[in-house]
Amino acid sequence: MAGHMECGGFVYDPTARKVGEYRGKAGPYAMLRPVGGGREWQADPEQVRPATPAERLSAGVRAANERASTAYEMSRPPVPVPDCVECAELAKERADARLRFDWSAETDANVLLRRHLRSTHPSPTEVRASQ
DSSP: OOSOOOTTOEEEETTTTEEEEEEEEETTEEEEEETTSOOOEEEOTTTOEEOOHHHHHHHHHHHHHHHHHHHHHHHSOOOOOTTOHHHHHHHHHHHHHHHTTOHHHHHHHHHHHHHHHHHHSOOHHHHHHHO
């Protein structure tokens, strides 16, 4: 990129094909952070360019949609997979906690069930993202 990049400015990385917030330099690389937060990535400073208003808007909308989707998913209790012993045990712990009006234990069971679902029964989207 010709010229000086300002920390906090939004740039487009054509290699990653996404907009990022310029965070500074690390050796020969420009460090970029995804709009809305997340893991920084390295980019060739000669390749990045200032993001257009449309690119910035699109990246901001995508980040807002991801936050809303995550909040929605976390507000619903996870659904156990049929015929999975560990899912059934965690669902039973959750049900028992509800009967005792133990909201903390219910939340703990939900967290453990979500963790189990992600590690043992990943969704097709999670499988594609890890490849």
